Amino acid sequence: MSIPSPRPEHQGPPFSEDELVQRMEALTAGLEEIAERYSEHIVLGWEDPEVFGAGHFVFTPWNSHMYRFAIEERYTDTDWEDPDRVPTSWTWVSELRVRGISGDLPWMAVSGGEVAPGDYAELLQEAEIWAKGTSALLAREQALDPEEIMSRHPVAEGPGRTLQT
DSSP states (O other): OOOOOSSOOOOSOSSOHHHHHHHHHHHHHHHHHHHHHTTTTEEEEEOOHHHHSSOSEEEEETTOSSEEEEEEEEOSSSOTTOTTOOOSEEEEEEEEEOOOTTSOOOEEEEEEEEEOGGGHHHHHHHHHHHHHHHHHHHHHHHHTOHHHHHHHSOOOSSTTOOSOO
C-alpha cells in the first residue's frame, strides 16, 4: 500500500519554455547580485550536486566551511544531465556542520524548501536572508579575532600595557 502524496502530481510546467528560461536567468542574475553585495564574506559557486552533494548554486563563506546555502534545480520529464534542460522548480537548503559522536562534521539542514518558477523571488529572498545573516555572523567573528584586534590596536610600550589607546 502506498501513502498518497500530500501534493497533486505535477502535470508539467505551467510556463512555456521561454518563460522558464527567463525565470532561470532572473534567478541567476539575482543570486549573482546577492553574491556581489556580500562579497566581503561569502562566495557563490556553481557546482554539480551529483559530485559535490550540495546543489547547482552554493553560497559559502570565504574563510569557513561550516555554513552553506545550496540551491538545486529540479526538472520535469528530464534530468540534470540533459544539456538543454530548463528547471521547472528549485529546492533550497540552509546547512551547517555539527560535530558528530565520532568526531566527524556532517551537514545538518537548518531550513529549506521548494520554490516554483513563478515564485523565484521568494528563493532570492531566502538567499538574501542567509547571506545577510551569515555575513553579519562572520563580521562579528572577525571583530573578535585576536589577530584582527592587534592589527587595529598595536602593542604599546611600557610595563603592564598591552594595547595602545
